[in-house]
Amino acid sequence: MQIKIQYYALMREQAGRSAETLETTAATPAQVYVELARRHPFTLPAEQLKVAVNGEFCDWTRPLSPGDAIVFIPPVAGG
Amino acid sequence: MQIKIQYYALMREQAGRSAETLETTAATPAQVYVELARRHPFTLPAEQLKVAVNGEFCDWTRPLSPGDAIVFIPPVAGG
Amino acid sequence: MTRFRFSQTPIDTVAARRELLDPSAGGFVSFEGWVRDHNEGLAVRRLEYEAFVELALKEGERILAETLKRFPIRHALCLHRIGDLAIGDLAVWVGVSASHRGEAFEACRYVIDEVKHRVPIWKKEHYLNGDSGWVNCERCAAAPHHHEEHAHPHAHRGHD
């Protein structure tokens, strides 16, 4: 299936792009991250990230559906 | 000796004036207060007041000198 | 310029804030005391603030000096109105700038708490029902202005 990834901040810089579409057999965000970390020089281990699917925080084990939009969220620093 | 009294807030209203000069034999602010409470309808017991002489907080037993300016300070409510 | 000041005209909060700007400060906290339309169950129409200015300025300045000593902050300032105030008017403004926000919050809170407890300023509330009274009269034996013979059933705690 196809899923969409959006990148922000350090992840965006390391992925070298703001977004991409991925053709994958990954069933969860955790599996997607492992797959992407093979293509991009990510330095952040998944334990230090949060993940959102379709604009809402979720578990790393949430089942994915075709067309889902994933965001991996590095440690935040607002304010 | 002569001393000066300035009044504020509730004390000013109860004394019916902002200031007065007192000819007295009182040796301390505590004695002055007892004397003034006989002339004016003060409702505040001295325990609930602070006292200042010559623009600085002081003890009720501070010895007074001629020309000293006393202020009896009711419970404050700034802000 | 002193760090505790009185004003008989509306406090200019924009100018006050500007006095605390500092390129090394990352956090700024301000407190404003507004004249509230009620206190202890009574509807308030307006307020009068009166100060023993000479001593209040000294005590206010001492509070700000203590604050700067006690907390690792950059700047602190307190401005207080005197005279007649209407509902919604700004009665007191406290501002603190600091490297870190925790200290800015704590120092700002310290200033307003100490000012309310130590600085000789008094506040007379005028109620919608025609009564009036000096705030904190619950700690005094004071009767309300219009009816000296009866005691108010409520305690005057100050508008906070």
Next chain:
Amino acid sequence: MTRFRFSQTPIDTVAARRELLDPSAGGFVSFEGWVRDHNEGLAVRRLEYEAFVELALKEGERILAETLKRFPIRHALCLHRIGDLAIGDLAVWVGVSASHRGEAFEACRYVIDEVKHRVPIWKKEHYLNGDSGWVNCERCAAAPHHHEEHAHPHAHRGHD
């Protein structure tokens, strides 16, 4: 009108404060986060703020809704800048009005603490020495932008 908003232009604090006015409020506390000229021993030249806006707006709004539920306050508002900021610029503004000052202080502190921990906003510091780095990299394995091979000796804790 939402209670958590982003702005790509300077935050108008006078207008923001006006949104919180309330005749029943006796206390108002505001927090401002200013861009500081240093962090963890490094001289900072400018900052960039970036947000995952869609989720940040939801999470920010949740924080303000929680705050209004948790503390007996009247109003609360948080405005956050995104984009390029210079030293001294206002990055975030939080304001709370309440009947009593204690709750206004606590609620304001709560909002800024939660926003800093939960809302997907990131801050990249550009240092005078030419380096740059995303704040909170001490909790990541992230190397600085210009020298990916060495680790920074200092911890990035955020400007507070």
